Amino acid sequence: MSDPTSPSPYSENKRFEPKVPIELNEPKRDEITLEELAQNDGTNPDGKTWVAIKGTVFDVSKNNAYKEKGQYHVFAGKDPSRGLAMSSLKPEDCVPEWSDLDDKYKTVLDEWYTFFSKRYNIVGKVSTSKLQKL
Ligand code: HEM
Numbered sequence: 001m002s003d004p005t006s007p008s009p010y011s012e013n014k015r016f017e018p019k020v021p022i023e024l025n026e027p028k029r030d031e032i033t034l035e036e037l038a039q040n041d042g043t044n045p046d047g048k049t050w051v052a053i054k055g056t057v058f059d060v061s062k063n064n065a066y067k068e069k070g071q072y073h074v075f076a077g078k079d080p081s082r083g084l085a086m087s088s089l090k091p092e093d094c095v096p097e098w099s100d101l102d103d104k105y106k107t108v109l110d111e112w113y114t115f116f117s118k119r120y121n122i123v124g125k126v127s128t129s130k131l132q133k134l
């Protein structure tokens with residue numbers, strides 16, 4: 001058990017907590033197709049940018065890192081769960097399939113899920129039978 005009085009940001013319940021508190025909306029449960037996800041890749045004038053992790057779609061529009069010239073644009077408009085798990089920015093790794101990976105990669109992926117869920121609103125779930133669910 002970690003000491004609840006510890007100032008460390010890595011104590012159990014504060015893990016991946018944003019430095020500045022972020023007010024999030026109630027998660028939406030809209031069904032989002034892969035095509036719709038792909039359209040919201042940050043290259044449109046509306047700036048809408050979505051990233052899905054394990055089929056849950058996060059709205060990352062407020063972060064320029066996912067926009068066209070951003071360092072993490074490769075994740076935008078996709079479910080790049082495999083790339084997040086493997087710490088890979090290769091486009092061929094930025095695909096939804098993750099279930100065959102070793103546990104250590106699955107843990108990394110779950111940590112990214114926690115990181116995103118503390119920063120970004122959930123706009124829905126990817127609706128495709130091919131996507132692996134949580
Ligand atoms: C030279 C290598 C890298 C450097 C120097 C680097 C640096 C950074 C920095 C400074 C941040 C911001 C941290 C924060 O907001 O507290 C960040 C965030 C992030 N990095 Fe990296 N990174 C590197 C490689 C990678 C790789 C290989 C991946 C692939 C999974 C990755 C994925 C991410 C993601 C998803 C975020 C979160 C962005 C967000 O706030 O939504 N990074 N990185």
